[in-house]
Amino acid sequence: MQEIALLSFGVVVAVGTSGAQPTSWTVLNRCDIVCPGDKPSYLSYAIEDLRGYVGELTGEEVHLAARLDTGTRTAVLIGPEAAHLVDAEPPSVEALGEEGYVLKSGSRDGRAYVLATGATPKGTMYALAALMKAIRTDGGTAYVPGPLDLMSKPSFAVRGMHLNGWPIRRPYGFRAWTEDDWHRYIDVLYYQGVNLLYIWPFMEIIPLPLTAEDEAYLREFRRVVDYAQTRRGMEVWMMQSPNRVARDDCGVADPRLRPYWRASQVDMDPSDPAQFAAIMDSREALYRIVDNVDGVCVIDSDPGGWIGSPLSEHLKILNGCRELLDRRNIHRREAKLINWLWQGWGRRVGGPPSLQLIGETIRAMKADLPDPWLLIAGTPIYLPVCQAEGVLDRTVYLPYGTIEGEPSYPSTNIGFESIASLLGDTASYPGLLGVMGNTMCPLLQFPRVYDYLATAWDLEYLNRPEHEVLLDTSRALYPDHARLIAECFASLAEQDVARIDSLIGRLDPLMQEGRLGRPGVLGRRPFPDSAFVAYALLLQMRLGAATEHLYQGARAGADQATCARLVEELLDAYLTWDAEHGWHVLWGSGPWQLGNLSGDSHFVAAVGDLRRLLGDDASVNAFFDDIGAKLAARHDPASVAADGVEPMRQRVLTAVPLTPNPARDAAVSASVVPDEVRYPPRNAVDGDISTLYWPGALVTDNEEWLELAWPRPQTFRRVDAYFLRHDSMWKRTVHLQRQTAAGAWEDIATSVPVDSGAYAVARFELSTEVSADRIRLVNLLDLFEVEVH
Numbered sequence: 001m002q003e004i005a006l007l008s009f010g011v012v013v014a015v016g017t018s019g020a021q022p023t024s025w026t027v028l029n030r031c032d033i034v035c036p037g038d039k040p041s042y043l044s045y046a047i048e049d050l051r052g053y054v055g056e057l058t059g060e061e062v063h064l065a066a067r068l069d070t071g072t073r074t075a076v077l078i079g080p081e082a083a084h085l086v087d088a089e090p091p092s093v094e095a096l097g098e099e100g101y102v103l104k105s106g107s108r109d110g111r112a113y114v115l116a117t118g119a120t121p122k123g124t125m126y127a128l129a130a131l132m133k134a135i136r137t138d139g140g141t142a143y144v145p146g147p148l149d150l151m152s153k154p155s156f157a158v159r160g161m162h163l164n165g166w167p168i169r170r171p172y173g174f175r176a177w178t179e180d181d182w183h184r185y186i187d188v189l190y191y192q193g194v195n196l197l198y199i200w201p202f203m204e205i206i207p208l209p210l211t212a213e214d215e216a217y218l219r220e221f222r223r224v225v226d227y228a229q230t231r232r233g234m235e236v237w238m239m240q241s242p243n244r245v246a247r248d249d250c251g252v253a254d255p256r257l258r259p260y261w262r263a264s265q266v267d268m269d270p271s272d273p274a275q276f277a278a279i280m281d282s283r284e285a286l287y288r289i290v291d292n293v294d295g296v297c298v299i300d301s302d303p304g305g306w307i308g309s310p311l312s313e314h315l316k317i318l319n320g321c322r323e324l325l326d327r328r329n330i331h332r333r334e335a336k337l338i339n340w341l342w343q344g345w346g347r348r349v350g351g352p353p354s355l356q357l358i359g360e361t362i363r364a365m366k367a368d369l370p371d372p373w374l375l376i377a378g379t380p381i382y383l384p385v386c387q388a389e390g391v392l393d394r395t396v397y398l399p400y401g402t403i404e405g406e407p408s409y410p411s412t413n414i415g416f417e418s419i420a421s422l423l424g425d426t427a428s429y430p431g432l433l434g435v436m437g438n439t440m441c442p443l444l445q446f447p448r449v450y451d452y453l454a455t456a457w458d459l460e461y462l463n464r465p466e467h468e469v470l471l472d473t474s475r476a477l478y479p480d481h482a483r484l485i486a487e488c489f490a491s492l493a494e495q496d497v498a499r500i501d502s503l504i505g506r507l508d509p510l511m512q513e514g515r516l517g518r519p520g521v522l523g524r525r526p527f528p529d530s531a532f533v534a535y536a537l538l539l540q541m542r543l544g545a546a547t548e549h550l551y552q553g554a555r556a557g558a559d560q561a562t563c564a565r566l567v568e569e570l571l572d573a574y575l576t577w578d579a580e581h582g583w584h585v586l587w588g589s590g591p592w593q594l595g596n597l598s599g600d601s602h603f604v605a606a607v608g609d610l611r612r613l614l615g616d617d618a619s620v621n622a623f624f625d626d627i628g629a630k631l632a633a634r635h636d637p638a639s640v641a642a643d644g645v646e647p648m649r650q651r652v653l654t655a656v657p658l659t660p661n662p663a664r665d666a667a668v669s670a671s672v673v674p675d676e677v678r679y680p681p682r683n684a685v686d687g688d689i690s691t692l693y694w695p696g697a698l699v700t701d702n703e704e705w706l707e708l709a710w711p712r713p714q715t716f717r718r719v720d721a722y723f724l725r726h727d728s729m730w731k732r733t734v735h736l737q738r739q740t741a742a743g744a745w746e747d748i749a750t751s752v753p754v755d756s757g758a759y760a761v762a763r764f765e766l767s768t769e770v771s772a773d774r775i776r777l778v779n780l781l782d783l784f785e786v787e788v789h
Contacts, residue, residue, distance in 0.1 A: 042233035100153025101127030158434020160196030165440030169582035241304030295336030314345035480517025497548035554609035666708035724782035729760035
C-alpha cells in the first residue's frame with residue numbers, strides 16, 4: 001500500500017494506491033493539453049511550462065490544441081471553456097474568487113482527463129501550478145493520483161515574498177544573481193502561489209549621474225519586473241528608503257558588488273530644500289528606468305530616517321514619490337504607494353516602537369496622501385493599530401525575520417513553530433489584505449519558505465506536522481528520494497550523530513553518481529543546477545556531524561590526539577561551508593566568528609572541556625598551531641587563520657571551565673525580569689555560560705540586582721560574575737552584598753570588571769571567608785554566569 005500526498009499549495013489530499021498502476025491514476029504519457037479561447041500572456045506561459053514539464057517526465061511530445069479531438073490520449077483540459085467539453089459546470093467567481101481553482105479527474109467516452117480551471121485566467125494559472133505539484137512519476141510513467149476532485153482558494157488576497165540581504169556569493173545571495181536566475185526563482189515562487197514579488201534595486205547605493213553600468217543594471221531590473229508580471233501574473237513592488245542617497249560608487253563599478261552601508265551613502269534632511277531635491281532626483285532616475293512596477297514601497301527608516309524630524313516631512317517624501325510615479329510610471333495614477341511601518345519616521349533605529357506614532361502615521365496618510373496607498377505592517381504589534389484605524393484591507397503583514405534573520409549567518413532553518421504562531425494570529429484580524437515573508441538566502445530556505453507560502457494560501461496548513469512539511473517540500477524538490485531528503489533536512493536540527501552520519505552515507509553517493517533522479521517542480525528551477533539544494537544540504541550536514549562528533553568526544557573525555565582530529569574535522573567542514581557562500585569575504589573576520597557555532601551552548605561546553613584537557617596557554621597554542629598547518633594545505637591559509645583557527649584558539653584560551661559550586665543550588669530572583677521566557681534570572685546560575693539573564697538595556701550605572709538565596713548559610717571566599725563584554729563595564733563598580741536585616745543590605749566587596757577577552761568579569765576576592773544565606777550583585781548588565789567559591 002503506497003500513500004501519496006496530493007498538494008494544492010496548502011490543501012492536502014491523501015490517496016491510497018496499490019498495484020503497479022492503479023486505475024485511479026490519470027496517466028500523462030501520451031497526453032494532449034486542450035485550452036480553448038484567448039489567453040493572457042501569463043496563462044499561455046503557464047501552459048507551456050506544464051507542457052514542458054510533462055515532456056521532461058515522460059520523454060514524449062505533449063500536444064497542444066484549442067479543441068478536444070477524438071482519440072484515446074489523456075486530455076488535460078484547461079480553463080472554464082474546457083469544462084464544457086466534459087459537461088462540467090464552470091466554476092464561478094463567487095465560489096472561487098479571482099485566484100481559486102478546481103482540479104478534477106475523470107473519463108469521458110473512454111478517454112481519461114484532468115480538468116484544471118479557475119473562474120478567471122489567474123485562477124486557471126494557479127490551477128496549473130497546483131497540477132504540476134501534483135504530478136508523480138513511477139519509472140517512465142507520469143501520472144496524477146486520484147480520483148481527483150479538489151477546489152481551493154487562497155486565505156489571503158495578497159501572498160508575497162521579499163528578498164532582502166547582502167551581496168554574498170551566487171547563488172546564496174540574490175544580489176549576485178543573473179537575470180535568468182531571477183526568472184527561475186520567480187518561477188519557484190509562482191509554483192507556491194505567490195502573487196506579489198517585493199524586490200529592492202538598492203538605488204540608495206547608485207549615485208547620479210548614472211553610469212553605463214548602473215543604467216544597464218536598472219534596465220535589467222526592469223526586465224525582471226516585466227518577467228514576473230507578464231510570465232507569472234505577479235504584482236511587483238519596488239522597495240526604497242525614504243531619504244538615503246549615494247554620493248559616489250565607493251570605487252566599485254558594478255552595483256551588484258557595491259558595498260553598503262558606507263559613509264558616502266547618506267541620509268538627507270527633507271526639511272532642507274537642496275537635500276529634499278537630491279532625494280527626489282535620485283528617485284526620479286529610478287522611476288524613469290524602472291517604470292513598470294505596480295507599486296513603490298517606502299520603508300520609514302532602517303535604512304534612512306531623520307531623528308527628530310516631524311511626521312509632516314515623511315508625508316512630504318511620500319507625496320513627492322507620488323508625484324514622480326504619476327509622471328514616470330507607465331501605470332500613472334494606478335501605481336500604488338506603500339508605506340512600510342517599521343521603526344517609525346523620526347525615531348532612532350533600535351529604540352522601542354511607538355504605537356502612538358504608528359497610529360498618527362496612518363491618520364496622516366488618510367488625510368494627506370492620495371490613493372492608491374497601502375501599508376506593510378513589519379511587526380505583529382502594529383496589527384491592532386491597523387485594525388483600530390480601519391485599514392486592515394490596506395495592510396500586508398510582514399513579520400520580518402520569521403523565515404530567516406537578516407543579517408544572519410547562512411544556514412537552512414528548520415522549525416516551523418514561529419510561522420504557525422505568527423500566521424495563525426492573523427485569524428484575529430479579519431479583512432487583512434495579505435501576508436508576506438522575507439528571506440536573505442532564498443535557495444537555502446526551501447523548507448520554511450514552503451511552509452510559509454503554503455500557510456499563506458491556506459491557513460489550515462499551519463496544522464501540518466513538521467515531518468510532513470519537510471516531506472512535502474522534498475517531494476517538490478527531489479521526488480525520487482523525497483523521504484531521504486526530508487530526513488536530511490530534519491537532521492540539521494538533530495544531535496544524533498550516528499543518524500546524521502548514516503544519512504550522509506546515503507545522500508553522498510547519490511550526489512557523486514548523479515542519481516538524485518528527475519527533479520520535481522521546485523527542484524528543476526534552482527541554479528546553477530538542479531542538484532544545488534541537495535549539495536548545500538550535504539555541506540551543512542557534514543558540518544553538523546563534525547560538530548556533534550567534537551561535542552561528544554570532548555564530553556566523553558577523549559584524549560588530546562582524538563580531540564585534535566575532531567577539531568580539525570570540525571574546522572575543515574566549517575571552512576568548506578564558509579568559503580562556499582563567502583560570508584566572511586563580505587564581512588571580514590569580525591562578525592559571526594565561527595558562524596552559528598559560538599551561540600551553541602554545547603560548543604561553549606566543548607571549548608571548556610578542551611581548555612581543561614590542554615591545560616596551559618602554551619599547550620593550547622601548540623595544539624592549534626598543528627591543526628592550522630594541516631588545514632592550510634586544504635584551504636586558503638589566510639581564511640584558515642582568520643575565520644577558523646584563531647577564533648577557536650581564542651575561545652579555548654578564554655574559556656571558562658565552570659565547576660560545580662553553590663550558586664547552582666541557589667534560588668534566584670531579580671529586581672527586573674524583562675523577558676522571563678528567553679532570559680530568566682536562573683540562566684545566571686545554570687552552569688552554562690552561553691545562556692544569559694537579561695536585565696534590560698542597562699548601559700549606565702544602575703541599582704538593579706540579582707539575588708541568590710539558600711535554605712542555609714553558605715561559606716565562601718570568592719565570587720566571580722561573567723557579564724557581557726561591553727564598553728560601559730570598564731568603569732562600572734559592581735557591588736556584592738549580603739543581607740543584614742529584612743530589607744537591609746551591605747556591601748561585602750566591590751569590583752570593577754576586567755576584560756577576559758570573552759566577558760567582562762567582576763571578581764570579588766574576599767580577605768576572609770564569609771557566611772551568608774543570601775547575596776546580591778548590584779549594578780547589572782547582561783549576566784552570563786555567577787560562581788561562588
